[in-house]
Amino acid sequence: MPQDPDFELYDNVGRDADQIAAARYGIATRGDLLRWARRDSEAFLAEHPLPDQPLPSPDLAPYLAALAAAKTPAEVSAVTQHLLDAAEPALRAVSDYLFATAQWRGQHRGAAKGSPPKLLMEAASRSLSVAAIADEADLRTLRAAYDPAPTPTRPPGPARASTALPPAPPHVPPAGPTPSR
Helix, strand or coil, X not given: CCCCCCHHHHHCCCCCHHHHHHHHHCCCCHHHXXXXXXXXXXXXXXXXXXXXXXXXXXXXXXXXXXXXXXXXXXXXXXXXXXXXHHHHHHHHHHHHHHHHHHHHHHCCCCCCCCCHHHHHHHHHHHHHHHHHXXXXXXXXXXXXXXXXCCCCCCCCCCCCCCCCCCCCCCCCCCCCCCCCC
C-alpha cells in the first residue's frame, strides 16, 4: 500500500528544527549528545558532586542606579570601571577553566584549527576580551571628553591653493666639492 507523500510532513509535528534536521541527516541532536553524556557520567558525578545552583550573579541594581544618575563621562566611567573590577575575578575563573579544559590530557598539542581544543582556547581568550573591549570603549569616551584630538589650524598668511602635491623643499646647496674656476 503506497504511503501518503504528506505523511513525513505530519510526522514532524512536535519536533523542533534541530530534531528535524538531525533526522534528515541521520545525526544526533545537541539534546541527544547532552543526554547521553549525562547518562554516561552519572557514576562520575556521584563521586565528584558539583553545585546544582548557577554561579551567583552580581547585583546590578547599584550599578544601573548609578548609571542612570550619571551626568558626565567621568561619572559613567567610574561606574563602568567599578563593574569591570567586580566582574574580572569571575571572568578570569571562567577563562582559566576553559583553558584547562582545552589542555586536558594534552589534547591541545598539534590540534587543528577549529578543533575542540582550539575552540576552547579561543573561548577562554574571548571571555576576557569582553572586559578589555568594555575598558577600551570607556577609555575612548574619556579621551573624547578630556583629550580630544587637536583640530588642524591654518597658519596666518595668504591662503594656499589646495593641491595634491606637497610644498617644495627649501633650497639646499649642493653637497660635495664645488667646481673650481
